[in-house]
Amino acid sequence: MFGFDQFPITIKDVLDIIVVTGCLFYLLRLVKGTRAMAAINGLFLLFFIYAAAKLIGLFTLSWLLENFFGSLFLVIVILFSADIRQALAGISLRSLFKKKESMSENIIQILVSTCDLLAKKRIGAIIVLEREVKLGDLLSRGVKLDALLSKELLHTIFFPNTALHDGAVIIDKHGRIVAASCVLPLTQNQERQHFGTRHRAALGLSEVSDSVVLVVSEERGEVTVAQNGRLSNPLNGERLERILKNVLV
Numbered sequence: 001m002f003g004f005d006q007f008p009i010t011i012k013d014v015l016d017i018i019v020v021t022g023c024l025f026y027l028l029r030l031v032k033g034t035r036a037m038a039a040i041n042g043l044f045l046l047f048f049i050y051a052a053a054k055l056i057g058l059f060t061l062s063w064l065l066e067n068f069f070g071s072l073f074l075v076i077v078i079l080f081s082a083d084i085r086q087a088l089a090g091i092s093l094r095s096l097f098k099k100k101e102s103m104s105e106n107i108i109q110i111l112v113s114t115c116d117l118l119a120k121k122r123i124g125a126i127i128v129l130e131r132e133v134k135l136g137d138l139l140s141r142g143v144k145l146d147a148l149l150s151k152e153l154l155h156t157i158f159f160p161n162t163a164l165h166d167g168a169v170i171i172d173k174h175g176r177i178v179a180a181s182c183v184l185p186l187t188q189n190q191e192r193q194h195f196g197t198r199h200r201a202a203l204g205l206s207e208v209s210d211s212v213v214l215v216v217s218e219e220r221g222e223v224t225v226a227q228n229g230r231l232s233n234p235l236n237g238e239r240l241e242r243i244l245k246n247v248l249v
Contacts, residue, residue: 128214
């Protein structure tokens with residue numbers, strides 16, 4: 001046992017503090033950049049208001065905040081179910097200790113040139129880049145291919161009126177096209193209901209997995225990227241390549 005006489009500290013206490021600190025740090029890393037992060041900031045503010053109310057003696061405000069904190073867990077689960085599901089999907093021993101695989105720059109170049117070609121021809125497309133979270137349930141609802149990625153093959157798949165053009169193509173971490181004509185879950189966010197079906201599907205998948213989804217709009221000839229429940233602004237080839245390298249390499 002060591003520490004001050006008034007506050008004896010044991011090895012178990014130190015271990016407890018280290019584990020809790022590590023869990024909080026990992027939790028903040030998971031929610032960084034999501035809607036949940038804004039909620040955490042708001043909760044910290046409420047906590048300081050509660051502490052100040054207790055110190056000053058504002059009994060009614062203290063009572064209200066105490067009751068709010070009592071049901072806080074249920075409120076968080078209801079409001080941020082999609083963010084929590086996405087965060088839990090990324091938690092595994094494999095993700096903690098195994099180095100993440102990255103896509104080659106050659107694969108990224110193929111994706112960028114393909115999206116640029118499809119956008120110029122106003123051919124709609126949705127391309128899913130699988131990462132740590134496996135998409136086996138989506139593969140079973142599509143047409144399995146297991147084919148080498150190429151610009152020509154992607155162009156052929158998405159060409160209008162072909163058998164596989166309707167739906168998403170899924171590419172694994174090794175750069176192989178594992179399936180085509182896959183149906184993706186649509187986003188449940190009511191603020192995104194004005195988006196087209198492709199963009200809503202891309203957002204829906206990005207809300208429940210760590211996949212990166214490329215969307216080519218046939219109406220506007222624009223390329224966008226969906227990740228972590230967010231949709232980028234229209235991208236040119238240079239910006240798209242930069243984003244993919246930052247995320248996948």
